[in-house]
Amino acid sequence: MPALSNTIRPTVWIGCLACYNAGRLVGEWYDADTADLVTPEDLHGRPTQHEELWVMDHEDFCGALEGECSPSEAAEIAEALSELTHDEAAAFSVWVREWGESDDRSGWVDRFRSEYRGFHQSEGHFAQDWAEDTCESEDKARMTTWPFNAIDWDYAAAELFSGGFQSEEVSGGIHVFCPR
Ligand SMILES: [Zn+2]
Numbered sequence: 001m002p003a004l005s006n007t008i009r010p011t012v013w014i015g016c017l018a019c020y021n022a023g024r025l026v027g028e029w030y031d032a033d034t035a036d037l038v039t040p041e042d043l044h045g046r047p048t049q050h051e052e053l054w055v056m057d058h059e060d061f062c063g064a065l066e067g068e069c070s071p072s073e074a075a076e077i078a079e080a081l082s083e084l085t086h087d088e089a090a091a092f093s094v095w096v097r098e099w100g101e102s103d104d105r106s107g108w109v110d111r112f113r114s115e116y117r118g119f120h121q122s123e124g125h126f127a128q129d130w131a132e133d134t135c136e137s138e139d140k141a142r143m144t145t146w147p148f149n150a151i152d153w154d155y156a157a158a159e160l161f162s163g164g165f166q167s168e169e170v171s172g173g174i175h176v177f178c179p180r
Pocket of ligand 1: 019048050
């Protein structure tokens, strides 16, 4: 189904663990951003002794959630995703898998944004962009003339990426990060 808007609306299938362990699937799809508010009574449609709920399936997390998790975890990830565009979410998912694991998700989006250096064709392309972005403005005009136009940017990139920058390959290019 094509997305109707640019908003990311992940959903989760929340199930009752006690029922699951007894061989019964009791659960329902919910919007992920309010997954932490779902009660066992909501799921069973009546008062119940069953307490523990679990996210057993999910959709539209843009890769930021793999496998199963608690409803509150899903809600935290969904909240982070709601602040991001689709393009950012793709990079965010890569970042979460590599560096984002933490108990404190409150500053997730800020941390991601401060560490993300964008999508690039290759490390060499990034190195050239980075050099142009960070050089003095009077040097900028010289970037198209010798010796700057003769720089082996792949070689320069090797240096750059051994000193703090990290890249993660995705189809069509790389996401670049500068993790703290
Ligand atoms: Zn149950």
